[in-house]
Amino acid sequence: MASIRIENMEFYAYHGHFKEEQIVGNKFLVNLEIESDMAKPALSDDLQDAVNYQQAYLFVKEEMQEKSHLLENIAKRIIDRIFAELNGIDRIIVKVSKMNPPVGGKMDCVSITLGRNAKGNYF
Secondary structure, X not given: OEEEEEEEEEEEEOOOOOHHHHHHOEEEEEEEEEEEOOHHHHHHOOHHHOOXXXXXXXXXXXXXXXXXXXXXXXXXXXXXXXXXXOOOEEEEEEEEEEEOOOOOOOOOEEEEEEEEEOOOOEX
């Protein structure tokens, strides 16, 4: 088992519980870890045998464009989309961070991390 990590994907999006957040928007960072058996692509050197991380990035980008009230919802949609569209994945972990959240104090970000295995169990 090995993993592909796509780190610090940056998006400007319109997610949030408050109406203002869905109008003004904010910067978000997404980290994605995909676990897969990479023995075959390591030998074949053929993209057809591998999990295509460019395609995974495009799915994340598309899901980030859909408004959500909660980071948990964004993370679940990303995970479900990648499992539905790509083959050979055993486990996905996604971290979604909202930069400078409107919580009344200074902080870099607030983040959630959600994972799912191929059997459909979330953790």
